[in-house]
Amino acid sequence: MTGSSEKVKGKMLKLIKNDFLASARVIPLFYIIEIAALAIFMIGDRTDNTKMTVIGVAISLLVAFLLIFVTFFFVVSDYFKSLFGQQGYLSFTLPVSSRQLLGSKLIVYGLWMILSFTNFIVVLDFLSKYIEKDLVGEETIDAASSILTLFAGFPSKAQIVIYAVYVIITFFAIVLSFVVQIYFSIAASHMRAFQKTSVIWAVLIFVGTFIVYLAAISLLEKYFGIYLMLADDKSFNFVFGNPTGNGVELSLMPHIFMLIQDVVYFFLTANIMHKKVNIR
């Protein structure tokens, strides 16, 4: 039995593979429908078939929107069923740790969530570009101007890139943090004290964690603000304390707090799964 420790460490990829297979039965179908709807829209647009265009737009927007909810449903239901339902008898007796079980689900479902939000943005962008190409003359200039006003405060291209990276990281961090908080809430609601009304407790705990998050961010930004300042002279540097009002200032404290919070919730959740949950 001495060689077993090493074998246990190599199971993470297998967990990810199986979590992906479990989730890949339904979610990809929506992406296929999405692609088909966009194809209908493009054909309709090129053949000047208004009916097809409208149907294509309607379906692709609806599916892109639905995908966010479908993915969210899977994030919750798979975690709930596979760990805290009867399937937990299988999951929790696999030769893996609670951290591995949790980590695998966070990776797989975190990526699905990011993909579903990204898909929504990409579909909107795709459709808007098709609509924009029909604009002529002054309309085109107006559309371009309205986009450019978003970046009016940025003196250099490098700063626009930094801002774009900031927005993308913020977006991914919020989505992942959201999933971590959901998993923590569900695990905590299955502790013995809350188990009988676990669904209600899961919602209450989630709302509680969200309020704590908002309050903490607000206080930390007020008293311990950290900003990345994109100055008018094309330089950028860090500012501690309050914003100076010079150039564009990107608050970093929410990201730092989210990172710390996610790590704390991850270990708390894994510990609850390991020590406090009794599968019924």
Place this chain on the structure above:
Amino acid sequence: MSEIISVKNLTKSYGPNTVLSNVSFGLEDGQIIGLLGPNGSGKTSLIKILTGLINDYDGEVLVGGRKPGPVSKSYVAYLPEKTYLASWMTADDAVNYIADFYDDFDKKKAMNMLDLFQLPHKQKAKTMSKGQQEKLQLILVMCRNAQIYILDEPMGGVDPAARDFILDAIIKNRPEGSTLMMSTHLIHDIEGVLDSIIMIGRGQLLMQDTVSHLTQSGKTVNEVFKEVFASDWQF
């Protein structure tokens, strides 16, 4: 023979309810052990602790020389009382899933046993009867070349006609030298294969003995069980 399972001063409580109280015993390897006791006696809690499903308890528990955890789970094969397969899994999916995680799993043997048990390979677990699901789970457990098998009521949901078949499958597929612990109410059905027994009542260890010693007086294990758990234990 060495001790494959060692339990010392094990106490487990759920809030104010103590389900296992200061339980101590040791089991030698290579044996078939019956874990016997009435409903609510603490058998399932003990099994959950041995298999690493419950980790907050007082006392010392060693399974194969290790505290129950990811490593011990790699050499313990566990059959719970509940059906645990995901609804989307087919029999083949379940076999592949177990093969992914347990290096001691014999996939070829499992595929053959699916045919022997007349279980359709492509049928989803959610459309299987409870009996079919239990058979599939038994295959998943008994096709492992594990060192310890822990089976919680393996014949609980099986009709009397199929019990001998199930018991036969368990005994025949158990690797030589491995340890097998079974909890059951159906003592009469299994007492012929047992080497030793553990009786638990109201969370306490009431008896640990070998079957050969226990039956020297001419009584069967079933009769001894009835004597130990007289009518007052039912209330």
